[in-house]
Amino acid sequence: MNEIKLGNKVRSSVSGFSGTVTAKCEYLHGVTTYAVTAPEPLNGEVKTEWFAASELVIE
Numbered sequence: 800m801n802e803i804k805l806g807n808k809v810r811s812s813v814s815g816f817s818g819t820v821t822a823k824c825e826y827l828h829g830v831t832t833y834a835v836t837a838p839e840p841l842n843g844e845v846k847t848e849w850f851a852a853s854e855l856v857i858e
Contacts, residue, residue, distance in 0.1 A: 806819060816835060
């Protein structure tokens with residue numbers, strides 16, 4: 800499995816949401832999560848969602 804890095808283009812295998820990885824959050828006793836920002840604003844807003852590393856696929 801490839802390591803996800805900031806700036807990677809990714810897609811959620813669960814929701815289908817895709818975009819660029821803009822942040823990473825590592826927990827001492829939990830899963831690593833990544834903020835994914837959509838490439839285009841949706842309804843005038845920049846859309847960012849957080850996902851577990853296990854559901855992200857590098858595009």
